[in-house]
Amino acid sequence: QVQLQESGPGLVKPSQTLSLTCTVSGGSISSGFYYWSWIRQPAGKGLEWIGQIYTSGSTNYNPSLKSRVTISVETSKNQFSLKLSSVTAADTAVYYCAGEFSDWGQGTLVTVSS
Amino acid sequence: QTVVTQEPSLTVSPGGTVTLTCASSTGAVTSDYYPNWFQQKSGQAPRALIYSTSKKHSWTPARLSGSLLGGKAALTLSGVQPEDEADYYCLLYYGGAWVFGGGTKLTVL
Numbered sequence: 001q002v003q004l005q006e007s008g009p010g011l012v013k014p015s016q017t018l019s020l021t022c023t024v025s026g027g028s029i030s031s032g033f034y035y036w037s038w039i040r041q042p043a044g045k046g047l048e049w050i051g052q053i054y055t056s057g058s059t060n061y062n063p064s065l066k067s068r069v070t071i072s073v074e075t076s077k078n079q080f081s082l083k084l085s086s087v088t089a090a091d092t093a094v095y096y097c098a099g100e101f102s103d104w105g106q107g108t109l110v111t112v113s114s
Numbered sequence: 115q116t117v118v119t120q121e122p123s124l125t126v127s128p129g130g131t132v133t134l135t136c137a138s139s140t141g142a143v144t145s146d147y148y149p150n151w152f153q154q155k156s157g158q159a160p161r162a163l164i165y166s167t168s169k170k171h172s173w174t175p176a177r178l179s180g181s182l183l184g185g186k187a188a189l190t191l192s193g194v195q196p197e198d199e200a201d202y203y204c205l206l207y208y209g210g211a212w213v214f215g216g217g218t219k220l221t222v223l
Contacts, residue, residue, distance in 0.1 A: 037212075039160075039214075046203065046214060046215075046216050046217045047152075047154075047160065047203050047205075047214040047217070048214060049205070049211070049212040049213065049214060052212075060210045060211060061211075062211060063211060064115075096159060096160070100165075101150050101152070101162055101165065101205060102162050102165070102171060103162075104159045104160055104161070104162070105159065106159050107159050
């Protein structure tokens with residue numbers, strides 16, 4: 001199993017861009033899992049798939065978020081990242097990164113508030 | 115919009131057997147939906163249990179099994195133990211996009 005750790009600001013202002021990074025350890029991001037995912041969970045609610053990036057660099061996004069989401073990978077740092085633009089309070093959630101859906105990070109809470 | 119439906123809650127006695135199901139608004143769930151199952155305990159990250167309908171991770175207890183049942187994906191827990199009390203989520207693949215079910219709260223009582 002690889003280990004994943006999310007990092008980034010815990011507080012983002014409305015209309016700004018949420019940026020998170022997932023650092024992968026215990027394995028190479030370019031030769032481990034076939035794809036890497038972002039998932040979120042508002043407090044007391046269910047899981048929502050945000051999107052994924054393949055080792056080839058191609059991406060798939062949740063259609064409901066597609067216009068605001070960008071997922072990228074930085075192979076040299078063994079990291080992949082999430083950017084979500086024009087955030088509102090509805091984007092407040094715990095954000096998880098995962099290797100395929102096998103190994104998960106512990107999650108990081110992002111609150112959208114002024 | 116595609117909706118994946120799970121039982122909101124189920125209760126099972128210790129030592130008993132329970133089956134959780136996962137239905138798709140698009141029709142019958144098949145292996146082409148690559149059903150995944152996850153367990154989430156309070157305050158913790160989800161833990162993967164099953165992928166591709168019935169394949170187990172190395173850490174998945176033998177008493178858990180995944181299958182297709184009556185047009186739905188299913189997760190069966192046999193010999194239920196108190197530590198199985200948790201929320202369970204299914205995940206289905208729709209040709210480039212994934213959709214989680216709303217989750218089942220399993221109570222062991």
